[in-house]
Amino acid sequence: MANDKLEARGYQLRLVEYITRRNGIIYLPTGSGKTYVAILALKRFSHNMDRSIEEGGQRALFICNTVELARQQAVYVKKFSNFKVGFYVGEQGTDNWNRSKWSDEIRDNQVLVGTAQVILDLFLQKHMELKSVSIAIIDECHHGTGSHPYHEFMRLFQMQSETSSLPRVVGLTGVLIKGNEIKQLGKKLKELETTFRGNIVTVSDMKEMENVILHSTKPRECLITYKSVVQRFEVIDNIRCNIESFYRTLDLVDIGHQPVRMSRGMRFQREPNKKNAIKLVLNDFLFQLESYGVYAGSIAIVSVLVEFEIKRRQAETLSMRNMYRAVITLCESIRHALVAKLRDMLDDEEMPDDELNSEEVIMNFSTPKVQSFLHYLKKAFANKEPKDICCLVFVERRYTCKCIYGLLLNFIAATPELRNSLFPQFMVGRNSIFLDFESILERRWQKSAIQQFRDGEANMMICSSVLEEGIDVQACNYVIILDPIKTFNMYVQTKGRARSKDSSFILFSSELEQQKISEQIHQYRKAHAEIGEYLKDRVLERTDPQMDEMNEHFQDEIQPFVNKNGAVLLASSALALLHRYCQQMPSDAFGIVLPWFKLLEPEEVKKFTSDWQRKHIVSITLPLNSTLREAIYSDPMPCVRWAKISAAFKACIKLHALGELNERFLPTTVNERVAEIANFHFDHWKKYGDDVTIKRRDRDPVKTNMKTYATKCPSELNDAMPRVGEVCYAYEIILEAQYERNDYSRHIYDSLQTRRNYALLLRKRLPRLATMPLFSHQGEMHVHVAEQPLELTIEKQQQLEQLQHFHVMIFRDLLRIWQPFFMLDRCGGEHTYLVVPLAATPAVGIDWPLVEQFQSLPKAQPFSLAQRKQMPPPKPEDYEGKVVTQWYANYDDKRMLVTKVHTDLTPMSMMEEKQQDKSYYQFTMAKYSNYIGDVVHKQHFLIEVRELTDQLNFYVKQRTKSSAQSKARAKVMLIPELCFNFAFPGDLWVKLIFLPSILRRIYYMLHAETLRVRINKYLGLDILPQNGVNYRPRPLEIDCSLRRNVDHQGNPVHADEYEEPRPVLEPLPTKGIEMAMEKLEITDLEVPWQKYMEPLDIARNIMSTYPVELSYFYNFTSGQLLNLDKLEHEDKELWTQTQFKMREGNIYSCQKSDHKLPALLPASGDNGRRVEQVQLSVLQRSISNEHITPAEQGEFLAAITYAGSVDVFDMERFELLGDCFLKLSATLYLANKYPDWNEGILTQVKSTLVSNRNLLYCLSETDIPTRICSTLFTPKYTWLPPSLGLPQNVLALWKEKPELAALVGPHNIRNLCISEEEVFGNGKCGEHVYRSFVDGCQANQYTHHAGMDFSSEINFCVGLVQMPDKLIADTLEALLGVVVKNYGLQHGFRMLEYFGICKSDIGKPLTQLLDLQLGSARMRTNISQREVDGFLINHQHLEQNLGYTFRDRAYLLQALTHPSNPTNRLTGCYQELEFIGDAILDFLISAYIFEHKTRMTPGQLTDLRSALVNNTTLACICVRHRFHFFILAENALLTESIQSFVQFQESQNHRVTNHVRILMEESDVQPEPLDSDDELELAEAAQQQKLAINGADAPHVGEFNISHNVDVPKALGDVLEALIAAVYLDCRDLTTTWQVVYRLFEPELLEFSRNVPLNPIRQLFEHKLAKPTFSPPIMDNNQVMVTCQFICMDKTIKVYGFGNNGKQAKLSAAKHALQKLAKCEA
Helix, strand or coil: CCHHHHHHHHHHHHHHHHHHHCCEEEECCCCCCHHHHHHHHHHHCCCCCCCCCCCCCCEEEEEECCHHHHHHHHHHHHHHCCCCEEEECHHHCHHHCCHHHHHHHHHHCCEEEEEHHHHHHHHHCCCCCHHHEEEEEEECHHHCCCCCHHHHHHHHHHCCCCCCCCCEEEEEECCCCCCCCCCCHHHHHHHHHHHCCCEEEEECCCHHHHHCHHHCCCCEEEEEEECCCCCCCHHHHHHHHHHHHHHHHHHHCCCCCCCCEECHHHCCEECCCHHHHHHHHHHHHHHHHHHHCHHHHHHHHHHHHHHHHHHHHHCCCHHHHHHHHHHHHHHHHHHHHHHHHHHCCCCCCCCCHHHHHCHHHHHHCCCHHHHHHHHHHHHHHCCCCHHHCCEEEECCCHHHHHHHHHHHHHHHHHCHHHHCCCCEEEECCCCCCCCCHHHHHHHHHHHHHHHHHHHCCCCEEEECCCCCCCCCCCCCCEEEECCCCCCHHHHHHHHHHCCCCCCEEEEEEECCCHHHHHHHHHHHHHHHHHHHHHHHHHEECCCCCCHHHCCHHHCCCCCCEECCCCCEECHHHHHHHHHHHHHCCCCCCCCCCCCEEEECCHHHHHCCCCCCCCCECEEEECCCCCCCCCCEECCCECCHHHHHHHHHHHHHHHHHHCCCECCCCCECCHHHHHHHHHHHHCHHHHHHCCCCCCCHHHCCCCCCCEEEEECCCCHHHCCCCCCCCCEEEEEEEEEEECCCCCCCCHHHHHHHHCCCCEEEEECCCCCCCCCEEEEECCEEEEEEECCCCEEEECCCHHHHHHHHHHHHHHHHHHCCCCCCCCEECCCCCCCCCEEEEECCCCCCCECHHHHHHCCCCCCCCCCCHHHHHHCCCCCHHHHCCEEEEECCCCCCCCCEEEEEEECCCCCCCECCHHHCCCEHHHHHHHHHHHHHCCCCCCCCCEEEEEECCCCCCCCCCCCCCCCHHHHHHCEEEECHHHEEEEEEEHHHHHHHHCHHHHHHHHHHHHHHHHHHHHHHHHHCCCCCHHHCCCCCCCCCCCCCCCCCEECCCCCEECCCCCCCCCCCCCCCCCCCCCCCCCCCCCCCCCCCCCHHHCCCCCHHHHHHCCHHHHHHHHHHHHHHHHHHHHHHHHHHHHHHCCCCCCCCCCCCHHHHHHCCCCCCCCCCCCCCCCCCCCCCHHHHHCCCHHHCCCCCHHHHHHHCECHHHCCCCCCHHHHHHHHHHHHHHHHHHHHHHCCCCCHHHHHHHHHHHCCHHHHHHHHHCCCHHHHCECCCCCHHHHCCCCCEECCHHHHHHHHHCHHHHCCCCHHHHHCCCCCHHHHCCCCCCCHHHHHHHHHHHHHHHHCCCCCCCCHHHHHHHHCEEEEEHHHHHHHHHHHHHHHHHHHCHHHHHHHHHHHCCCCCECCECHHHHHHCCCHHHHHHCCCCHHHHHHHCCCHHHHHHHHCCCCCCHHHHHHHHECCCCCCCCCCCCCHHHHHHHHHHHHHHHHHHHHHHCCCCCHHHHHHHHHHHHCHHHHHHHHHHCCHHHHCECCCHHHHHHHHHHHHHHHHCCCCCCHHHHCCCEHHHHCCCCCCHHHHHHHHHHHHHHHHCCCCCCCCCHHHCCHHHHCCECHHHHHHHHHHHHHHHHHHCCHHHHHHHHHHHHHHHHHHHHHCCCCCHHHHHHCCCCCCCEECCCEEECCEEEEEEEEEECCEEEEEEEEECCHHHHHHHHHHHHHHHHHHHHC
């Protein structure tokens, strides 16, 4: 971590610590956060601010010197704290306020900010007593001399009685003396200290201090002199005369009485005298002309012209306009005169004006001062690298800035050696305190100028005023003072800017002044040294002793500590160790947590030792998130350093005892923690050759994330082949069409209506099975298996064989699902039963005549003309309802169903429709005469047929709409003698087409039923009536959100849901920069217009400004002036409201239209917002068994169905619910079991507990993986029909000779030629066939098949299946989801034990997980509500915004305490709560989505969930509800970062917009602890890296400071999560917690459900022009980096993203890219 982070925190906090104990004057330079120190101090003194004065409450004062400052500080306090702020300045008429008005103000506000006189009067008039003030902060306190109100205020302290308690006094100052008072320094400083009753304190270890007197840098100072004589140009004298005569005219002009316009707050009049203003400007111009020469003057006059031109347009009366016209005419003549003078240099009259900008002209027409300045620049900077220059030029006047800037631009352009080295920019002091648009624009342009300088886009800054607020410019290596230095402070400040090594400080002076200036500088240096001397003792030193100071000789003072393993802890290493321990504590990007050392005051030391005068004691407090919460005191020691070491030593021993340091005295790592519990939680990993402590990367790389499982056959189908003489059961299968009968669907519809069905014949009973949906082209149908079977007994072996032949006929001949290696399994192995036809008459049983008739299906064959002449003519009844095929067209494989016999038509009849000119006979002969010769029976009937589909998978609805035409075309007329008639009943044939889909579905339904029964029994729910013997499964539900589709052959395809493209991003107002690391510019001056609407920055483009620009500028500023009154009005509002008020009404405006609900009565105390109770049934079911619904067979079926198997249901929805439930339970379980662990370790262990790896091993302990439906159903290629399969002896290879089995390829299996006898034989193939099979397999080693893995192609024949690990883990989550959905949380917790994910402790069943106790609760036993409330200022506002009132506010306090807050030692920080709240929130939101968003696809659900619970959304909601004011943190960086985010959100109306979504979160720039599932990716990324080119173009991760790239501080989301946990722990009721969550998230829940936000990667891909490509992830010390290249404004740009896994890094890169695009499109 960069060093400055620690310090940024360190020095401010040390000052606060000092102030907490005694009065003091804090001396820090501008820009180093004095006010922040003041605010931290206010928070430290706020304990009694919530009470009224009568009850002994106290208030804080913040006293300022001017109205503007008071206003600034009041806004600051309001922005950065949760105090109620009162603001008092004389203009409000405070002089006339009476006692009751003041007491109202004092009652209602906690921090009173005002000007000195107002506050002084408040006390002089006794409206308030000093004892009611806890702290008085006095800004710019160096003014407190003489009879200044500050001084008088401090005099009141003298007049108090001895006993009364006085407020703490804190002075703030950036300078110690006024202006030039440098005589008798020591005396003056002493007086200041006496006045404010405290010492001056400062620190010596912060960067900004370097430009303070204390230890100024030592730049090389050099004085450059120039000639005093100036070459007089007559043109200058002429101009001076012209101007003076103009003044005389001006005085005579009557411009009428000017109305006196007051500024806001009636504080000053606005430019009452327009004439003076004109004179000022012109005098300023004369100054430029005379000091800098004709050339500079020619530039300066343009600036003047522009100014008057704007003024003319703004003028309100005619006379004024004329006055400005006159001035403009004057200026134009002046410009003309100057340019004419410059042209004298040109040789040729005709040369263009551009030639005037040559180096020669510039030099010639400049004064000696400017000449020497330009010479110096040329000498110093010629051909330097721009990045090696960082130069400030100080001038005295504002106009000079612009003038020198213009001059330099031209000079640099004319000087080749400077052209690529110097890039100037300028900055002027503020001229107006008025809030008008010009000044706002001016400020924004100013900001962008500073930003350019900071970013190094500009490397020379010309400034007018030194103490420009907020210009904290980094170290400069050149400071040039062009105009004479006037005051001591200015000397110190300017010189202090030269902070780099080898920097130069250059002064310019004329030869005449040289002596005087040297004298002056000499005096200044002396004063400098004096102040430095005086402050030496006033420095708060850094608390850490330097390691090298630890001299050897105290080694024996403190005896080393040896633990039971013999490891030694030396006192000398204790401090370093303590720091190391703190650095591995979890923290966000803003705070490295540090130990707090405190030297005890002598008073306190007395309590420990009698020798208190000579001994020192140091106490250490560790950060809030350490297990060691109490302070550790050192032994009394002779010097502070030893005391410190002693304290650290004792702390380390204590930490070792607590297990926070391991037996080698190193901080216990996450891995060690995991190892400690590995045998308890992760024992089952070892079985699978895995160990939780081994990182993925170090494990065997060969292991893929696919594993092979044996498939398990449902026990009901195992060995179910009927046997002779035993009772067996025939389960009829009934199909019902669910569509209407029309011309198109008639033939199928009618076939399904008939009574003739088939049945499954087995020797075991089946449980009740749910009705299942299937989809044919005609529409949906329902299939159910009869509940009651027919009981039959087969008497003869011959009958059984006939049934077996019929069974084979169905699959081989009729459905043509046949592989050459199929044999009938007659011995009764797995999955053996028969399909038999039933007679059409009920209860007769098997249709034996049909069985005997079709032992096999007759083969279709052609008949010659001669044969046909021999045959009898066809009979109509033979064809009715049968299946035929055309033998003459090569269509013998097309099967046709005869739908109608047309006895009224003959082959000679004329055709219908298109071919109306031909008869059927002519048509057939024309096409096929050479096949058929002729038609014999020309006068017989015709048959109408419909083609039967080849499709065999009917799981999914077809979305392909065939047009009505093709439906009609499906009707075909044929001549019967040209058809081959199979004579098989058509209705049964049609029903058999659906058989494969039905059989496979039954197979998995039986598995689902087994699981249902097993789980109910485990949970003890099988005794519930609805779950027991009377359970009737509900029909399988179609998940309508799965938009599955099939191709034209009816094979399912993965539907990539088509999403309507959405606009990627509205353009964002920002400037585009090529560098990829900068962040979105969140400007601190929020303005009501977009950046690109702003007028051109006239001052910076002065030479190219056209009249058009001017009028636009004028229209812009004046047009917007109308809003100024509004701004003033809003300003008044600002002080009447507290900063906690939330926006009323709906933030996503369009939502209102969605809810046509009757207005509900607003719940009281809820700001009148409507609150609907949105119930979660999951929570209802958790209350008691009454609310339980049975978990359906169909739900278990969905839970074991992989999305890749493409069905109308799958596990993804349940998996979403199970996933968040698992996270919730793991969180509660670990928080319960290991209350002492810090959140970092808990998170890590939790991620291991819920990782796919762990779930994989847990589920592998059961037989569930063998029951998962994971493959696409392709009956012709990868399905074994019942009772059919490989020969037994071939199958035996996989068990007996696995090494041989590994060689088998699909070609070998297909070459098994099995004869008809063998098919029905003993189930083994002949010896000869077997031998050649084995030889073929062994030969594979020597052919092109060598080394190939065929397992995926042949697994299905041998009962194996390959599944990805993730699928197994998802199945476990889906099963949990089913249980939680129907049975509620408590039963869900029991399932964790069933799967072995969590183990319950004795006497603590898992069902009680929700009653967890917090680890920090131990410390909370004896604290009073009063102590807690001391930290919670104004908590009732927070509770109101949260919509919940706490019973125990200690939870609230803990939720708001950031780890950086040192003072709250009552409860600890929010990390413990955030860990729990994160899981509760995720669960509640996911459960809501699961229950209420049934139309969304699983992908959208996941997107919606991540859009709702990601850190950015949480931060938005936190800020919208104003919770950020209450966060207790002492970290300036964090506070600033929160503030800039708050401002950005206000500009977005507190909505979560696309702009917000691409802000950088901390996880985008800083690695979090690795999730164990991420490690695999890292291992892969590391592989990639070896292949990737060397990452030369990759930026080094450390190149940019992490916290500066964070737009969304994680702390905001953390606090929101912690608050949710606090609510839960306080009320112990998830339903109440859900109501709170719903109220907080309602706008987003409604808005995002209407349109799910795209994640940034999708957003980028959908961008019209970006064409992004992402590199494979590259590893860089535990961080992954992804590069994204895309096109923006026709340039290819590269950005980088970082994260702990590829996914996160890619996301971060996409966000960077979108930010770039948003800028370019602006």
